[in-house]
Amino acid sequence: MFTHYIDLAWRSLRQTPLVTFLMILAIAIGIGVTMTTLSVYHMMSTDPIPDKSDRLFAVQLQPMDDGETWATGDDVPYQLTYQDAINLQALPGDFLRAPMIRAGFSVHLNTPQSKPVIEDARVTDSDFFSMFNLTFIHGSAWTAAQAQSAAPVVVLDEEMAQQMFGKTDVVGESLFLGERRHEIVGVTQKWRPNIKFYDLNNGAFGKAERLFVPFSHVKAYDVDTWGNTNAWKFEETRDFNDKMNSEMVWIQFWVQLDTPAQRQAYGDMLMAYMQQQQKLGRFNREELAYGLQDVNAWMNYNKVISEDNKILVGLSFMFLAVCVANILGLLLAKFMRRAADVGVRRALGASKRQVFYQHLVEVGMLGLLGGAVGIVFAQFGLLGVRQSYDYYNNLASMDWMMLLSAPVIAISACILAGLYPAWLVCRTTPATHLKVQ
Template sequence: MWLYYFQLGLRSLRRNPALTALMVLTLAVGVAASVATLTVLHVMGGDPMPHKSARLFVPLLDNGPLQGYTPGGDPRQRDRQLSYRDASNLLRGGQGERRTAIIGVAAAVAPARPDLAPFAAYGVAPTSDFFAMFEAPFRHGQGWSPADDAAGADVVVLSAALAEKLYGTANPVGQRLSIMGFAYQVSGVLAPWQVVPRFHRIVGGRGAFGEEEDFFIPFASMVRHQSEHYGSTNCNGPPTPGYQGLLDSECTWIQFWFESAPGGRAALQAYLDNYADEQRRLGRLPRHAPNRLYNVMEWLEFLKVVGNDNRLSAWLAFGFLLLCLVNAIGLLLAKFSVRAAEVGIRRALGASRREIFRQFLVETGVVGLAGGALGLLLAFGALALIARQSKELTVVAHMDWAMLAATFALAVAAAVLAGLLPTWRACQVTPALQLKSQ
């Protein structure tokens, strides 16, 4: 019977193609606007590592002075990075399954090829745990070892794009490359690695939706060479001059991540609190502010990666969809009202109100499917226009299978919702009155 109603719906839509096209277009425009906006919001606010994001934590310690401090203030006003002293101590503490400090690096790369001039590249200096912690995919070779961390070895992992630029399709593992004027040996090459958002390097990096890093060198190697870092630095006062002065200061300029065992958050929090108490006995951390741990999703919320403006845009898009639904309701009322005679005859021949209701509801569902198909095409077009605005928007303006299914579900649900009132009105037709008028 449902198939029969579906066939009736198709025939009905062909009777008045202009009105049908107007209904489908109205629904498609509303669906496309809401789905395109929702897709961008879905990608921006998605969990980049759903299987382990609850076990990755950013620790924050407030090492600022008492002057100007208001207890219980907004935690977002606090520093979002650690000092070198705290980062080094947490690395040596050995807590969690893995741990890494991360510093941004802007460096001059001097290729061995005579046809390539030196150029600037941007990377990070983490520890060896970084690659396993964030599951970076390797195309060639591997990362460096903890022994390389301890020695501050001059080894480097290249991104796929930089390796292709320097060596083409050849495997460059074992080659030497001049970075910042020092000879680094290539230990590995990553496969293309697009994490959305790039949660591990938002503060001081290329942003949550920026391009991937060009290269990775050991944290200790960068410090050993006293290389200038790339990123934000927050100091409560001028540090002692020189690189060692920066290392000894309370300036915050290093990102830090822990990976805990399942259920290990409480142990990490206890360790962080004990560490802060120990540092206070040494005369540091005078504010006695709460020590905080943020997992991946909490960190994205803390940094407001998806801002209120993005959420407002989504609500406005759904408001536009509601306006389109109101228009669709009016068109369906007009369409069904001219079929009162048909409904009266069917009722006189024995069709129940329930059967009439099913028939017209299936017909609105057919409109929804057509509107979903057209809305999907319009949504792809809207996302393509969004992606052309900037490289960052290119990362978020793409539709996955979940949003693809949601497009059709939203279109059919919207059409059925719009058809409830017109369908109910059609079911109220009195057969006797319609037969007398014929």
């Protein structure tokens, strides 16, 4: 019977090509707009590292004196001071940790043919690569000895290696970061997370860095941050050494804690550290506080998805509702024009339920066709987003979940629009139309 309904629906759609075209166009436009905004929202809210998001934690400390506040709900800064980052890096324990900053260099090969490029860099510890799932295709991260001695070494991703050398196997070769020559010790696969979750303080949707240097370079070569630096009190900083010894916060710090027991132990270490620092004249507060939030909690804490994004998705569904209202009017006109045919079917023995289901199959087919065209419209919408906002480049795309959702939403919307017209036409009195026939 369902196959018969499909056949009837297809014939009906072909009998009224103009009305069918208008209805498909209406639902396609509604789906195109809705799926454009919904896809971006979906990619923003997707877990960026699902296999370990509950084991990676952003570390926060509250260094301010009593009475001082911060622009967060819990008065805890997003970042750490340099001295706290160094001290936490030295804490004992068998867990991965990574202090880090966003920096940048003029990158070149020191040859007449090499055009310098300004490139962001991640200044961090070697644990960063395993913590955030970067895969090496050549070489490896720098050694502990190289980090301790602040050796001029660098790790590139394959795209950066290809850009600079025309190949990816460049381990052992050198390039210049500014005026300093660095030896390449490793090359990673291209790494482009949709959300730069490990450094939300400097932009959630920026591009991930393509080169990496040891965190010890901060002190050894006065490598300053290209990100945000904040302070809660005035301090005279005449040089970079003063900044490193100040209460300014500008370092991000992440740890990987694989078990609840590890997390509890690390929290206890943080509290003990702050109490020890309190005896040295810092952390002058009655109640000490720290933050230890996993990836998804950290994104919520930093409001990665703003209210504007949610409102935009809501407005797109309202636009879809307008399209559905237009389809409802067209369906009413179309179905009621077929009242005489329905009367004959009823007289020949078709039940109200059968007539109702027949028309719902027709509007469902309409939704399927409109959803398919809507996906094409959405692709053009997402292309426009990518071209207009470069930092949305990874987000403005449709994954398999969104591709499946588009026809489901379209069919549901059309069925919703067709419920009243189908109910109205199935109540047709056969005798009224038989007299006319």
